[in-house]
Amino acid sequence: MDPLHAPRQPWRLDERGRRWFDRALVAVLLLPVPLMALSGVSGRSVTFTVLELVPLLWRRSHPVAVFAAVAGASALQAGFVDLPVWGQAAFPIATYSVARYAGVLASWVALGVGLCGAWVATWAWLAPFPEDSRSxxxxxVVTISVIVLAAWALGTLGRTRQAYVAALVERGERIEHEAAQRVALAATEERTRIAREMHDVVAHGLSVIVVQADGARYAAEHDPAVATRTLETVAATGREALTEMRRLLGLLRTDGATGTRPQPHLDDIAVLVAEAQEHAASAGDGTRIEARLPEPGVRVPPGIALTAYRVVQEALTNVRKHAGPGATVRVEVRLGSDVEVVVEDDGRGAASPDDGLGLGLVGMRERVLIHDGELCAGPRPGGGFRVSARLPL
Incomplete structure (x- = not known):
């Protein structure tokens, strides 16, 4: 996803920012205290205001203890001061903090204490007045209860959202770990397949060497010139097989069973395309496959031919899985100083969800890299998917 168009993450305070926010909150709430003292407010009101506001400094780290301190100071205030004081603004903040940062049980207890406190505070404030004025x-009670409920609800919503986000993060990490395991497994399976195919590369070279060596041994007695040419062929074949074996061994980490299936050549790509066209026709999904391939019989190193064949094979497999009906597929293999392979489609493969099975790209990239080549795979401009590989000759 383009970083310029990625969804913006909500701004959050870090640990230090949260500490400074709480300090600023308490400082702002304490600003009226000197004015209260200068305006003749009773010393008890000023004292209880300070006792209720100062504990808010620890409302995140010790929410239950802070709520207990604020609730206790409020209860004592009811016995000494018969009017509301500014410090009681700390009660809904403490209630929010318990619901936000403490457990479920503590938040329900805080809600119950707050609702009971609404009745107690109302009775304490209205008790000095005549009975007929208590209507x-x-x-x-309703006003104070609504304030307490709102603070508790906001805190509970924040705690629930935090738990939901934490669950999503944990799930994302688990999925990432599982995806990494699948990639490692796919790489292992691909290396095992390379081990089987290495048998074809090496066995072909050794077979040629053995046959030519036997012929040279018999020809040496009658025609030394033939023996010389034969030995040159043996040397060239041995060097080529040794080079391919070294390249393949650079990837192998596990032993695998060898196979006896013939090694694919560039000519076999035409068979792959024909099979894909036949599959599309039988499926009746409207997929069209166009191919532009080199003339038959072109000779390239066996390892290069095998890699080009596997790139086309895996790309066509991904087309069948993800391109969708009605797609047009273009397969092109060009020969020059390099072997260039291009498989692209205009289907919906770029928008398909990753089912975790399209990991053949890992094997394709490893195959191309051992020949000092380049592989590019990704969405095409305007839709579809494109795989291109360049293999130096």
């Missing part, structure tokens, strides 16, 4: 008691 507003219900409205006081």
């Amino acid at each position: 507003g008691m219900v409205s006081y």
Whole structure:
């Protein structure tokens, strides 16, 4: 995804920022305290205001203890001060903090204490007034209860969201770990397949060497010139087989069973294309496959031919899996100073979800790299998918 168009992540404070935010919050809430003292507010009101506000400095790290301190100071205040004080703004903040940063049980207890405190506070504030003037008691209780409920609900929503995000992060990490394991497994399976195919490369070279060596031994007695040419062929074949074996051994890490299947050549790519066209015709999905291939009989090193064959094979397999119906596929193999392989389609493969099985690209890239080549695979401009490889000769 383009970073310029990626969804913006919500801004969050780090640990240091949260500490400074709480300090600033308490400092702002304490600003009216000097004015209260200068305006003649009772010393008890000022004292309880400070006792209720200062514990908010630790509301994140010790939410239950802070709520207990604020609730205790509020309860004591009801016995000494018969009017609301500024410090009671700390109660909904403490309630929010318990619901946000403590457990479920603690948040429910805080809610119960807050609702009970609404009745106690209302009674304490209205008790000094005549009984006929207490008609507003219900409205006081409802107002305070709504404030407590709102603070508790916001804190609970924040805690629930944090738990949900944490679960998503854990799930993402688990999926990433499983994907890494699948990639490693795919690489192992691909190396095992290379081990089987190495038998074809080496066995072909050794077979030629043995036959030519036997012929040279018999020809040496009658025609030394023939023996010389034969030995030159033996040397060239041995060097070529040794080079291919070294390249393949650079990838192998496990032993695998050898096979006896003939090694594919460039001419076999035409068979791959024909099979893909036949499969598309039988499926009736409207897929069209066009090919532009070199003339039959062109000789290239066996390892290069095998790699080009596997690139086309895997690319056509991915087309069948992901391109969808009605796609047009172009297969092109060009020969020059390099062997260039291009397989592209205009289907929906670039938008298909990754089912974790399209890991053949890992094997393709490893095959191309051991021949000092380049592989590019990705979405095409305008839709579809493109795989291109360049293999130096």
